[in-house]
Amino acid sequence: MLIVRRLAIAFCVLCTVLVGGVVGYVLIEGWSLLDALYMTVITVATVGFREVHPLSDAGRLFTIGLILSGIGALGYSVGVVVEFMVEGHLFGMVEMRRTERKLSGMRDHFIVCGFGRVGEEVAKGFAEAGADFVVIERDADRAAECESEGWLCVAADATDDDVLRQAGIENAKGLVGAVDTDADNVFVVLSARTLRPDIFIVARANQVESEAKLTKAGADRVMSPAAVGGRRMANMLVKPVVIDYVDYVTHGDNVEFRLEEFSMSAESELAGKTIGEAQVRDRAGTLILAVRKPNGEFNTNPSSSTRFEAGDKLVVIGTAEQIELFRAMA
Secondary structure (H helix, E strand, O other): OHHHHHHHHHHHHHHHHHHHHHHHHHHHHOOOHHHHHHHHHHHHOOOOOOOOOOOOHHHHHHHHHHHHHHHHHHHHHHHHHHHHHHOOHHHHHHHHHHHHHHHHOOOOOEEEEOOOHHHHHHHHHHHHHOOOEEEEOOOHHHHHHHHHOOOOEEOOOOOOHHHHHHOOHHHOOEEEEOOOOHHHHHHHHHHHHHHOOOOEEEEEOOOHHHHHHHHHHOOOEEEOHHHHHHHHHHHHHHOHHHHHHHHHHHHOOOOOEEEEEEEOOOOOOOOOOEHHHHOHHHHOOOEEEEEEOOOOOEEOOOOOOOEOOOOOEEEEEEEHHHHHHHHHHO
């Protein structure tokens, strides 16, 4: 924006000199607008052509002043244009316009606010899951690292409402608040909740005492990396096989079985049926591990009599082929 402002200033200065030259020759020498414009241009450009008409003493003094001011204005303008071209500002603006076009066409994507250690891991998780996402990072170096990974990035401050709009918060599916400080995270969450009351927000808390503030600000889930990491390290010692199994199923590269989440639509053939009536295991081969009802009730051990309803969230395990069969049913 600074270089664009300087370009605008250079253009205005050059136009002022040209207009001043035309007005001066019209008033001092009484020339026509075309003659005055021609004389002004060749004088400012210092091309050395002869005068359009003989000049009076006042006209000569005015021409001297026009030459000096014109050289300064033209030199400044050329310098700004060269800087704009050589230092890559033009390429940056083209990239910015390309990013804006991509963002305008995104739907049901995720927004990652902050590309620190946590934000980078979140972005990797989205990339591995094949989810569409955009990162907001105000640090230029970190933003460049994000772009070097081939990920869409807005180099700006996530606490700015206009930046969240630029990232497409109106059409986003969820937002992750992972900026540097808890105070900034509270501000990001509050801004996002104001702009999109229905968006799902997950926020990071550096301090345990900040979790309540982030929840009050509007975060649906608050995660403390220190607390989560500590519990996970304890479980690795107490329940190593369980942790290995969960990691294998959820993150294994060549794992046969996968855990997936589904939303039950009203148009689904399963809506209104029980698990037994739908014969999910016989038809698709998948196993339904949990069902969360629209009211938030969580059934972690659904029986064959559990009835599917529109809006249910299902946690399903199965092979890739079985998952696709169940997707068609659900």
